[in-house]
Amino acid sequence: MCLAIPVKIVELLDDGMARVTMEGVSKVVSVALVEDLEVGDYVILHVGYALSRISSEEAERTLALLREAGAVGAEAAP
Amino acid sequence: MSGVMRPVGRKLDLKNGRVDLTHGSGGRAMAQLIADIFHVAFDNEWLRRADDQAVFDVPPGRLAMTTDGYVISPLFFPGGDIGSLAVHGTINDIAMSGARPLKLTASFILEEGFALADLKRIADSMGDAARGAGVPIVAGDTKVVERGKADGVFISTAGIGVVPEGLTLSANRAQPGDVVIVSGSMGDHGVAIMSCRENLQFDTDLLSDSAALHELTALMVATAAPSLRLMRDPTRGGLAATLNEIAHQSDVGVRIAEGAIPVKPSVAAACELLGLDPLYVANEGKLVAIVAPEAAQALLAAMRAHPLGAEAAIIGEIVADQNRFVQMTTSFGGGRIVDWLSGEQLPRIC
Amino acid sequence: MKYVDEYRDGELARAIAATIAAEARPERIYRFMEFCGGHTHAISRYGVEDLLPPNVRMIHGPGCPVCVLPVGRIDEAIALARLPDVTLCTYGDLMRVPASGGMSLTKAKAGGADIRMVYSTLDAVRIAENEPDRKVVFFAIGFETTTPPTAMAVLAAQKKGLSNFSIFCNHVLTPAAILAIFESPEVKTLGAVEIDGFVGPAHVSTVIGTRPYEPFARSYRKPVVISGFEPLDVMQSILMLVRQMNEGRAEVENQYIRAVTRDGNLRAQAIVADMFELRESFEWRGLGQVANSALRLRDAYAAFDAERIFPIARSNAQDNPACECGAILRGVKKPAECKLFGTACTPETPMGSCMVSSEGACAAHWTYGRFRDAAKMRAAE
Helix, strand or coil, rough: CCCCEEEEEECCCCCEEEEEEEEEEEEEECCCCCCCCCCCCEEEEEEEEEECCHHHHHHHHHHHHHHHHHHHHHHHHC | CCCCCCCCCCCCCCCCCCCCCHHHCCCCCHHHHHHHHHHHHHHHHHHHHHHCCCCCCCCCEEEEEEEEEEECCCCCCCEEEEEHHHHHHHHHHHHHHCCEEEEEEEEEEEEEEEEHHHHHHHHHHHHHHHHHCCCEEEEEEEEEECCCCCEEEEEEEEEEEEECCCCCCCCCCCCCCCCEEEECCCCCCHHHHHCCCCCCCCCCCCCCCCCCCCHHHHHHHHHHHHHHEEEEECCCCHHHHHHHHHHHHHCCCEEEEEEHCCCCCCHHHHHHHHCCCHHHHCCCCCCCEECCCCCCCCCHHHHCCCHHHHEEEEEEEECCCCCCEEECCCCCCEEEEEECCCCCCCCCCC | CCCCHHHHHHHHHHHHHHHHHHHHHCCCCCEEEEEEEEHHHHHHHHHHHHCCCCCCEEEEEEEECCCCCHHHHHHHHHHHHHHCEEEEEEEEHHCCCCCCCCCHHHHHCCCCCHHHHCHHHHHHHHHHHHHCCEEEEEEEEEEEHHHHHHHHHHHHEEEEECEEEEEEEEEECCCHHHHHHHHCCCHHCCCCCCCCCECCCHHHHHHHHHHHHHHHHHHHCCCCCCCCCCCHHHHHHHHHHHHHCCCCCEEECCCCCCCCCCCCHHHHHHHHHHHHEEEEEECCCCCEEEEEEEEEECHHHHHHEHHHHCHHHHHHHCCCCCCCCCCCCHCCCCCCCCCCCCCCCCCCCCHHHHHHCCHHHHHHHHHHHHHHHHHHHHHHH
């Protein structure tokens, strides 16, 4: 379950709300569940609530690990 | 519409007035509504004659005829309204047969209390759409129902066109080896509508793609007529519904590549947000064409040269398949069936 | 789309698939259960199983809150919606789930019940605020990802002083469900279902962290990899599970490091703990009564508890006896083994939730598996 997507914070609003955007689609959602957010941060959005901040460093690390995993396969493949 | 009697008395209050039951009763009030709103917006020689029917010559050949109902909500959306949608949609139904659309009719079921300003806006939009397409609205009807019995306005249309000699396009003509082409990006209309829906509000620059396709189809027929099997516009149910219909009616399978299907980034993003699949989202200014392989490249080039086909793309082919599956190779490299949806696609949390 | 497209790269997928094929030992069979319905959906939507070697198999688990909701609870929700002045707000997923007697929320709505689909609990609160004459009941379902949004709605309603907002609470817990699978007869004693490892849920884990899975890895000696939602995340997680098995490890590993930490979202956890308590027992479709697996509102929030406000009878409705959703949810049977699959039960006429839910195993098989079966039959000819 848990359809959730990464969206970017473009504006912090009152009452724990924020405007977020993804590819030109923007929506006002709640960010009350995540602390210390700044404009420009990416968050995971689920049913109108941000649940966690996406770490860009860890995202990069994941991509590097993926490429590494792929490299092994590329060598092993016939 | 009944004869126009120039009514004496107060002008229609187009700013603050509302439809009431007298506007549907066949009397002076109805005549005034028709004259001041519909005749002004649609103006043409048949409406000026003010008969109950339009009489005109038809070119020789076979006629194509269609009818459609429009109940969309919201009535006004980015890129159009129920009126322009009605004109474009009816023209497109005719155009998909390769026919040149000739005339339209439009009948209105109005809800008591509907704002005349909104009705005028819709009528004007229809008039503009009809004039822009060169297809006049030559006859119509108006009824009013009690408050609560119609969602503002329902529009019902009919259209006729003339089919070029020798051309038979039909959904049962697709054959293994044929090429599948779409005229442009998928899902624009449905997402534009959803962005206005209460409880789903999101902001986007996206506009409905509502457009009359008859000039594009005329060009396509001229370019590829003997090799063109069929054209269809993927409205409700989206591309997926149209491909499944074709597969079933022609008793074939369809194989498409996800990476080849044009989808605007904002449509993709909105679908991600709501958990929808763009393949199932409605389009109102796009078409799917099935063409024999030898004519595919020429057809594609011709389409791309037209503004409404600028993003046309080959997305797949027809194959023999007794299961009549529509199968898609995902951009990821795996495969999946694109099934016929049962009912409307709903936003999901899971 | 940033943080999305990069994880859907087909070329990289094929390369990782080659790695999995190279590292999966040919004499072994690797059976992994993806617990989360969102993973089931991603696997079927992207055709991930097509890319796996034949000895690496995925078993679909019960991590779909729509699938595990018993028929009786939908009946009760419909009963609520039919009470005078009640407006039932629900997520779209539930609209077509079959209830007793061929009923569903969609059909009840057609019959005149005021049932409204919402994207977010905030919308339900807004309705309650804008329509003070309506008694708004929010049909709350979901695992730990979706519980904090429900809690926030109750807090918002409380802050606004709304007396016409309540929730019908069906929130369930992931660790309890995993435990129920491990303790189910098919897994524990009969060995009918062999699960070598788990692909752990993505967004549940952003809330609860990776810590709650550690007891399972320890006690049952099965590796768990918490996986992101995108197909490359799933493939990497499968590779990590294969490696753990090859190396004889049984640990909790986090593949979804960009969004999940060991502790999770402590603020969300605190809000939920303050508002909800464990039900002693709750019925799950397919798993029967499971202890300490679901939540209800604490007494302090009784004013927002639809079950305490409205007089609705408990429904003990059971599934159609031929419906195999239960067995399918536990991984005991495959969709094609259900007599109703494809005949009485299709997406058009669903008999059980596995077919209605977009991430149910049966819906996934309908979309993805059928042509694979057809291909196998053709290959065999």
